[in-house]
Amino acid sequence: MLKPIAVIFLLHSAVRCQFLILEKRGDPPAGFSRIGPTPVDQVLNLRLALTQGNITGLQDTIYEISTPGNPRYGQYLTQDEVNHFVAPSEGTTSLVTSWLDSNGLTSSPITPAGDWISVNLTVSKANEVLGADFSTFQNEDTNQTVVRTLAYSIPTSLKADISWIHPTVNFPSARGLGSPSVQNITSRATSATPPISSISADCRESSSWTPVCFQELYGILSAPAKPAANVLAVSGFENNFANERDLATFLETFRPDMSPNTTFELISVDGGINNQLPAGSGIAALCLAPDIQYTVGLATGVSVTFISTGTIPNDFYTEMLDQAHNLLSMTNPPQTVLNTWGSLESQVSPQIAISLCNVYAQLAARGVSYIVETGLWGAGGIPFDTDCVPFDPPFPATLMPLDFRSSVTAVGATEFTTDETQETASSMSGGGFSNFFQRPKYQDAAVDGYLRLTGNTESTAFNVSSRAVPDVSAISQVEFILDGEDINFFGSTAYSAEIFASIVALLTNERIAAGKPALGFLNPLLYQNPSAFNDMQVGNNPGCNTDGFNATAGWDPVTGFGSPIYPKLQEACNKF
Numbered sequence: 001m002l003k004p005i006a007v008i009f010l011l012h013s014a015v016r017c018q019f020l021i022l023e024k025r026g027d028p029p030a031g032f033s034r035i036g037p038t039p040v041d042q043v044l045n046l047r048l049a050l051t052q053g054n055i056t057g058l059q060d061t062i063y064e065i066s067t068p069g070n071p072r073y074g075q076y077l078t079q080d081e082v083n084h085f086v087a088p089s090e091g092t093t094s095l096v097t098s099w100l101d102s103n104g105l106t107s108s109p110i111t112p113a114g115d116w117i118s119v120n121l122t123v124s125k126a127n128e129v130l131g132a133d134f135s136t137f138q139n140e141d142t143n144q145t146v147v148r149t150l151a152y153s154i155p156t157s158l159k160a161d162i163s164w165i166h167p168t169v170n171f172p173s174a175r176g177l178g179s180p181s182v183q184n185i186t187s188r189a190t191s192a193t194p195p196i197s198s199i200s201a202d203c204r205e206s207s208s209w210t211p212v213c214f215q216e217l218y219g220i221l222s223a224p225a226k227p228a229a230n231v232l233a234v235s236g237f238e239n240n241f242a243n244e245r246d247l248a249t250f251l252e253t254f255r256p257d258m259s260p261n262t263t264f265e266l267i268s269v270d271g272g273i274n275n276q277l278p279a280g281s282g283i284a285a286l287c288l289a290p291d292i293q294y295t296v297g298l299a300t301g302v303s304v305t306f307i308s309t310g311t312i313p314n315d316f317y318t319e320m321l322d323q324a325h326n327l328l329s330m331t332n333p334p335q336t337v338l339n340t341w342g343s344l345e346s347q348v349s350p351q352i353a354i355s356l357c358n359v360y361a362q363l364a365a366r367g368v369s370y371i372v373e374t375g376l377w378g379a380g381g382i383p384f385d386t387d388c389v390p391f392d393p394p395f396p397a398t399l400m401p402l403d404f405r406s407s408v409t410a411v412g413a414t415e416f417t418t419d420e421t422q423e424t425a426s427s428m429s430g431g432g433f434s435n436f437f438q439r440p441k442y443q444d445a446a447v448d449g450y451l452r453l454t455g456n457t458e459s460t461a462f463n464v465s466s467r468a469v470p471d472v473s474a475i476s477q478v479e480f481i482l483d484g485e486d487i488n489f490f491g492s493t494a495y496s497a498e499i500f501a502s503i504v505a506l507l508t509n510e511r512i513a514a515g516k517p518a519l520g521f522l523n524p525l526l527y528q529n530p531s532a533f534n535d536m537q538v539g540n541n542p543g544c545n546t547d548g549f550n551a552t553a554g555w556d557p558v559t560g561f562g563s564p565i566y567p568k569l570q571e572a573c574n575k576f
C-alpha cells in the first residue's frame with residue numbers, strides 16, 4: 001500500500017515543479033509596508049489577461065485606417081472584426097479553463113473578445129493555485145490597505161496563454177495620483193491682451209476664458225452642428241460626476257444663445273453614480289465641472305455623454321480598462337472620448353500600461369478619437385520630486401500599442417500672461433519623452449526636427465528615440481461654474497484637452513453629417529498638417545528641478561504643434 005502513495009506524491013511534486021514565476025518583485029514599492037498575511041478566507045477577484053490572438057495585425061490595420069491618403073482610411077472595424085484580432089486562440093481559452101476547472105475554479109469573460117477573464121477565489125486558494133503569498137500592505141501616507149503578493153506562478157505549460165494576472169504584484173500609486181490636477185493660478189492672475197484683432201475687447205481683457213473667447217481665438221463655429229449620429233463622451237472615474245445645475249448656470253451665463261436645458265446623457269460603468277447631490281461631485285470637480293461645461297458649451301449641438309465609472313478600491317487603472325472595455329462592447333461607441341485623468345509613467349506598471357495600450361488600440365480600430373491631457377508636471381516629476389532624472393513623462397499621454405503606433409492624442413497647455421501678448425507655452429504643460437514606448441513612425445520628422453534644432457540628439461534626462469508628447473495644445477485657463485460659484489483662478493491641461501476634444505467632436509460631426517466616417521485615431525492626420533496649428537515658440541516647462549524643454553519653431557515637447565486653427569483643421573479633415 002505504501003508504494004502507490006509514494007508514486008502519487010512524486011507525481012504531485014513533479015507537477016508542482018513545472019511552475020513558472022510569471023511576475024515577482026523584491027519589496028513593496030516605496031510608500032507601502034507589509035502589515036501581515038491576509039485572512040485566508042477573504043475572497044479575491046482576480047483578472048487574467050489571456051494572450052491576444054493577433055494584436056500585431058490589429059496595429060497594422062489601425063495605421064492603415066487612420067492615415068489620410070491610405071486606401072483604407074476611415075474603414076473602421078466592427079466589434080466582431082476587432083474581437084477577431086484580440087480574442088485568444090481556442091487552444092488558449094480551453095487550456096486556461098481546464099487548468100482552473102482542475103482547481104475547482106470557474107471563470108467568466110469580462111471583455112467582449114474574451115481576452116480578459118475573472119475568477120473569484122479565497123486567499124488560501126489563490127496562494128495554493130498561484131504559489132503566491134497574498135498579504136495586506138498599508139500605504140504609509142493614507143493608512144489605506146491593499147492586498148497584493150510579491151510573486152506568483154502559473155503552470156509552465158500555460159506560459160504562452162496567460163499574459164499576467166491582476167491584482168498581484170502591481171501596487172497602486174502610493175501618492176494617489178490619478179484624479180485630474182489643477183493649479184491655483186491666482187498669483188499669476190493676468191490682464192492678458194492678445195493682439196489678435198478679431199478678439200473682442202471683453203476676451204482681450206479677461207484673465208480667463210469663456211466659450212465665446214475660444215470661438216473667437218480659434219475660429220470655432222458657434223452655430224449648432226448639423227444633426228448627426230455623433231457623440232462626444234466625457235470620462236469620470238471613482239464615482240465623480242458632472243453637475244447638471246452648474247452646467248445650466250454656465251450655459252445661461254456664457255452661452256445665452258444656447259438653450260440652458262441642453263444637457264448630457266449618462267453611461268454607468270462599474271456602478272458609477274451620477275446622483276447630483278449638492279457638492280457631491282467629488283475630488284475631481286475642478287476638472288469635471290469644466291469637462292462637461294466646455295464640451296456641451298463649446299461643441300455646440302453635438303450630443304454629449306458622461307461616462308461615470310465607479311470605484312475599484314486602489315485600482316484606478318483597472319477602472320480605465322473597464323471604461324474602455326465597456327465602450328468596446330457597444331455597437332456604436334462614442335466617436336470622441338475625453339479623459340482628463342492620469343498620472344506619470346513611473347506610477348504605472350508596464351503590464352497595465354501595455355494592456356491599456358492594447359485596449360485603446362481596439363478603440364482606435366473602432367474609429368474612436370481618444371483625447372487625454374499631459375498633466376501639469378512640466379517636463380516630468382511630481383512637484384516634490386526634485387531629483388527625477390530621467391524625466392518622468394505623463395501617462396496615459398505616452399500610450400501606444402505594443403508595436404508603438406500611438407492610439408491616443410495628448411494635449412498640452414498654452415496661456416496668455418502679462419509678460420507676453422502672444423499665446424505662449426504654459427510653464428505647467430506636461431511634455432517630454434516616454435520611458436516605455438518607442439516613437440511612432442508618424443512622429444519621426446516632427447520630433448527629429450526638434451532634436452536637431454535644439455542640439456538634443458543625445459540625452460541622459462530623456463530617451464530621444466521614444467514616443468514624445470504632447471501632440472497639440474490649447475489654452476489652460478477657463479472660467480466655469482462650480483457649486484453655483486463662478487471660478488476663474490485655476491489652470492489645467494485638462495481644460496486644454498476639453499477645448500481640443502470639443503473641436504474634434506465638431507470636426508467629426510461635419511464629416512458624419514456629410515456621410516463620411518468619423519476621424520478615428522487622429523495623430524497621423526495631425527502630423528500631416530502642422531500648419532493647422534498656431535506654432536508656440538515662447539516658453540518652457542520646468543520639471544525635475546530643471547528648466548525642462550523649450551517651445552520652438554515647429555513641434556516641441558511643451559506644446560506639440562501648438563493650438564488649433566479650426567478653419568485649417570476643417571479643410572484638412574474634409575479633404576479625404
Ligand SMILES: *[C@@H]1O[C@H](CO)[C@@H](O)[C@H](O)[C@H]1NC(C)=O
Pocket residue numbers: 054056057058060061
Ligand atoms: C494577423 O492579422 C494580419 C492583418 O490582418 C494578417 O495579415 C495575419 O495573417 C494575421 N495573423 C494571424 C496569425 O492570424
Ligand SMILES: *[C@@H]1O[C@H](CO)[C@@H](O)[C@H](O)[C@H]1NC(C)=O
Pocket residue numbers: 045106107108118119120
Ligand atoms: C465574482 O464576484 C463578483 C461580485 O463580487 C461577481 O460580480 C462576479 O460575477 C463573480 N465572478 C465570477 C467569475 O464568479
Ligand SMILES: *[C@@H]1O[C@H](CO)[C@@H](O)[C@H](O)[C@H]1NC(C)=O
Pocket residue numbers: 141142143
Ligand atoms: C495613520 O495611522 C496612524 C497611527 O494610527 C495615525 O497616527 C495617523 O494619523 C493615520 N494617518 C491617516 C492619514 O489617517
Ligand SMILES: *[C@@H]1O[C@H](CO)[C@@H](O)[C@H](O)[C@H]1NC(C)=O
Pocket residue numbers: 184185186187
Ligand atoms: C488660490 O491662491 C490664492 C493666493 O495664493 C489664495 O488666496 C486662494 O485662497 C487660493 N484659492 C484656493 C481655492 O485654493
Ligand SMILES: *[C@@H]1O[C@H](CO)[C@@H](O)[C@H](O)[C@H]1NC(C)=O
Pocket residue numbers: 259260261
Ligand atoms: C427648459 O425647460 C423648462 C422646464 O422643462 C421649460 O419650461 C423651458 O421652456 C425650457 N427652456 C428652453 C429654452 O427650452
Ligand SMILES: *[C@@H]1O[C@H](CO)[C@@H](O)[C@H](O)[C@H]1NC(C)=O
Pocket residue numbers: 435436437438439463464465466467
Ligand atoms: C529608449 O527607448 C527605446 C525604445 O523606446 C528602448 O529600446 C531603449 O531601451 C530606451 N533607452 C533608455 C536608455 O531608456
Ligand SMILES: *[C@@H]1O[C@H](CO)[C@@H](O)[C@H](O)[C@H]1NC(C)=O
Pocket residue numbers: 454456548549550
Ligand atoms: C532652452 O533655451 C535656453 C535659452 O535659450 C537654453 O539656455 C537652454 O539650453 C534650452 N534648453 C533646452 C533643453 O534646449
